[in-house]
Amino acid sequence: MPVRVKLDLAPLLKLRQQPQRVLRKLEKPCYATVRHALDLSLFDVPRGDRSVEYDEHGNEMPSERPLAETGFLDGPEYHLDRRLSVTWVAGYAHHAAGAIHEGVHWDRDIVNPEPHFLKKAFRRSRTIGRKGVKAALEQALKEMFPPK
Numbered sequence: 772m773p774v775r776v777k778l779d780l781a782p783l784l785k786l787r788q789q790p791q792r793v794l795r796k797l798e799k800p801c802y803a804t805v806r807h808a809l810d811l812s813l814f815d816v817p818r819g820d821r822s823v824e825y826d827e828h829g830n831e832m833p834s835e836r837p838l839a840e841t842g843f844l845d846g847p848e849y850h851l852d853r854r855l856s857v858t859w860v861a862g863y864a865h866h867a868a869g870a871i872h873e874g875v876h877w878d879r880d881i882v883n884p885e886p887h888f889l890k891k892a893f894r895r896s897r898t899i900g901r902k903g904v905k906a907a908l909e910q911a912l913k914e915m916f917p918p919k
Contacts, residue, residue, distance in 0.1 A: 782916050789915075790855045796911040798847045800903025801859045804896050809842050809861040812892035816863075838863055861889070 786793070816839045846859030 786912075786915065790851060791849070792915065793908065793911045794847075794849055794855060794857045796907045797857045797904060798859075800900060800907045801857055802844070802846065803903055804900030805844055805846070805859040805861045807899055808889070808892040808896040809844065810892075811895055812861075812889045813839055813842065815891060863889070 841864045842861070843864050844859065844861050846857075848858040848860075850856045850858065
C-alpha cells in the first residue's frame with residue numbers, strides 16, 4: 772500500500788542558503804574539542820632534560836623552546852562547498868615534532884598521522900566533541916526554525 776508523505780522543502784532550502792549561521796555555532800564545540808585534546812596531549816609529550824649552554828662570557832645562550840611549549844591551535848577554517856563544514860587543527864610547531872598535527876573536522880578526520888601522543892589525546896576527546904557538536908546543531912536549528 773503506497774504511503775503519501777508531504778514534505779516542506781522551504782526550511783531545508785533556507786538552511787542550505789545560510790550555512791554560515793550554523794557553522795558559526797559549530798566553532799565553539801570544535802574549538803573546545805581541539806583545546807581539550809591539546810591539553811591532554813601535553814601529558815604525553817616526551818620531555819628531555821633541558822640543558823643550558825653558555826657562551827665564552829658566561830651568558831646563557833638562547834635555545835629553542837621545548838616541544839611541550841610549541842603547541843598551537845589553528846582555525847576556524849570554513850568549507851562552503853557541497854559538504855558544509857568547519858575545521859580546527861591542533862599541533863606542535865617544533866622541528867623535532869615533524870608534521871605532528873591533527874584536526875577535528877565536523878564529520879571526519881582530515882589528518883591521519885601515525886599513532887602518537889596527539890592521536891591518543893584526540894581519541895579521548897572525541898566523545899566530548901560529538902556531544903558539543905550535537906548540542907550546537909540542535910540549538911542552531913531551534914533558533915532558525917522555532918517550533919510552531
